[in-house]
Amino acid sequence: MTPKKRKKDGEDRQGGDGGGDRLAAYRGKRDPGRTPEPVPEEKALPHGDDDTFVVQEHHASSLHWDLRLERDGVLVSWAVPKGLPWSPDTNHLAVHTEDHPLEYATFEGEIPRGEYGAGTMTIWDRGTYETEKWSEREVKIVIHGSRVSGRYVLFRTRGKNWMIHRMDPPADPGAEPLPDSLRPMRPVEKARLPRDQEAWGFEFAWGGRRMPAYVEGGRTRFTDDRGRAVDGPGGLGSRLGASLGARPVLLDGELAVLEGREIYMIYDLLHLDGHPLLDVPYRERRERLDELDLSGPRWQTAPWFPGDGDAVRLAAADQGLPGVVAKRLDSSYEPGEDSGAWRFIPVTS
Incomplete structure (x- = not known):
């Protein structure tokens, strides 16, 4: 100069x-x-x-x-x-x-x-x-x-x-901040698996405590199933936030006890890099969640299985889990709703 x-x-x-x-x-x-x-x-x-x-x-x-x-x-x-x-x-x-x-x-x-x-x-x-x-x-x-x-x-x-x-307008004019609070979508209970299984994705029901996670600036805050602020287990929020760095993300998941340890199981992605994903089909949300490769000592991305509900239900029974959750591959995310697009099927009925 x-x-x-x-x-x-x-x-x-x-x-x-x-x-x-x-x-x-x-x-x-x-x-x-x-x-x-x-x-x-x-x-x-x-x-x-x-x-x-x-x-x-x-x-x-x-x-x-x-x-x-x-x-x-x-x-x-x-x-x-x-x-x-x-x-x-x-x-x-x-x-x-x-x-x-x-x-x-x-x-x-x-x-x-x-x-x-x-x-x-x-x-x-x-x-x-x-x-x-x-x-x-x-x-x-x-x-x-x-x-x-x-x-x-x-x-x-x-x-x-x-x-x-x-001092400038946002670099991405369409970007939106994370919501302050969001009530999670809930499945309705059914006795049987869907007949058209190829149109559904299947996840294990973990039997844990529902806790959406809001990650921004390397920090994490949690809400419960009614959208109220709650504390996460010690160390979970800071470590999960550090794994995502500067990316703003809203995750849906639950705190489950697996082999005697509390693990945050993540199974949906609702907001990423300034863009809401509520209207994006479940299949695409899950694929984008998998791309984040979220796995750590206190958290992991839950597995999902398109079109193979019978095998998932048998595996859930073998592992002592309460059931499976079937989610339509083309379904949007409906905050706070009991939706037939998601179904909980117990392992015994």
Whole structure:
């Protein structure tokens, strides 16, 4: 960036101590013999065009995203717990952290346990940015990335706490936020399997507690079968949220006890990446849920079997499960309804 352009952008620097060693705080928190992170020995020197940005997904003690902007030979950095906002309707907290070396813009790896920032670091997005304003209290930029682009402003609120606001309209104008609450669809009970089994998908009935999961910004909240907020088992929400990262998702499932352990069994996908899926046929919702590959120590995607209800019912009886749930392959999701498009068939009748 030329001196003329820098004066126009704003003369104040954010982070560091002016003419001193701007990476002193960074080096003081890291042992180069233990961490794979870049730890340059020399003082930071201005080089480059002050136009590089990177967003890194950091699975540390709590999942967050690190926004880093090249400025005067270092990466000025903020930790953003919920990621960059996709809409101007919501501001996200951004906590200003120590300046990082420029080499950090390409860093991915595992920071060892016991070290500062221990956990997995991956690059979520990177590209270039333009500076519209840079002062001690406000930074306005235009980001050009592959996953996020647009005008953003960071403004200081108190101490190290800042907020980040998207100034443009949403990148996806058709995107909708997750609903605050949704009452799950329920099956009606029938004694027999459907005659036209090829038109149905079959799942095990787990006999658990119904708990839709709302995942956004790496965090998860749950509601019960009446749409009321409930707490999930300790650790489930944070781990499930971390597995989905920044993707906003609404899942339907239940907390079941399998072999003495509580497992969250996921069997429907109702909202994905800003788009409701309630009107999408069950077969497509299940296929898209399978593509998410959700499987972890406390959760898993429940299996489903198109067109083979007799075999599923026999397997349910062998495993001591209460029955099977038949779902029409072409059925939409009807929140809060007892619908004949879903049928619960007990293993004994």
